[in-house]
Amino acid sequence: MPEKLVQFLCELAVDSKKLAEYEKDPDTAMQKAGLEPGERAALTSKNPHKVYVELLGDPSGGRGPEPGFWGFEPSRHP
């Protein structure tokens, strides 16, 4: 995965000050983080498919089925 993009998003997740800076001025925050033009375009596109492509390098979008952690349990229901 692209190191700078991953690091940038991970920092936003744990640092509310950085998240606020990004939300106020995304272009400056992304430039400061050294993101590539394609990465910046994906993040500002509002399109999750494009973000997945940048993160996983998969032109199909790269997102498999949700693993899910709940399943109907037939054995409990005769």
Next chain:
Amino acid sequence: MKTGNLIVVGTGICSVGQLTNESIAAMRNADKIFYGVSDPIAESLILQLNPSAESVLKFYVDGKSRLQTYKDIVDQILESVRGGTRTCAVFYGHPGVFVLPAHRAIRQARSEGYEARMLPGISAQDCLFADLGVDPADNGCQSYEATDFVLHQRKLDPSSAVILWQISFIGHWIFQEAGYTNLGLPLLLEKLSEYYRPDHGVFIYEAAVFPGCEPVIRPTTLCQLPETPLTSASTLYIPPAHPAAPDRKMWMKLGLRMNS
């Protein structure tokens, strides 16, 4: 109390912005983390917060019963707790909403004398309320997993909001890497036709996973649902079909006057 313990946390649906401070602290403080998340940022973040972290997605095998997978997850978590470690289990969303292994691991740990607790997170339902502007106080809200709804004689109240989860794999309890055929959707629509007109307006909803991204909000009607694109993250939101009928006797007993 025995020395090992368990804390279960959630990353929220969009980990960038929805991860709580107490969940971050719990991950940092753990001796061992087991995680089940669906986006690469959440995974990288967990590994940065605590390099001991280990994914439970290895238990998802094509053709394997999801319930067996959940049992394997619980067994691995409990093995760590029994080993005397401060164990943290991390799931996406709210760790107690549609996360069967989280509840089972906590019950099992407590039954064996270990301290175990869950911290709340932001669930897809929380995101839906925000994104669709739904306040459950307005009309009430019924929320069911779609397979559970189809297979039971549950009663819907069409004057309340209704949310049906996991509508794209009704009746599937085997994990399928390639996705699911939605053979159960016609059965769901058959049951809903007892309560709603075919042209009743509904929404397909998927919460946003990345910051700044838009959620999927796809207006459609019940009769158009089979032609509407669905993913494994799709949720069906059904707005109320009509206002709730007042219970006049109760108004009178409370000494309240109804507006005409």
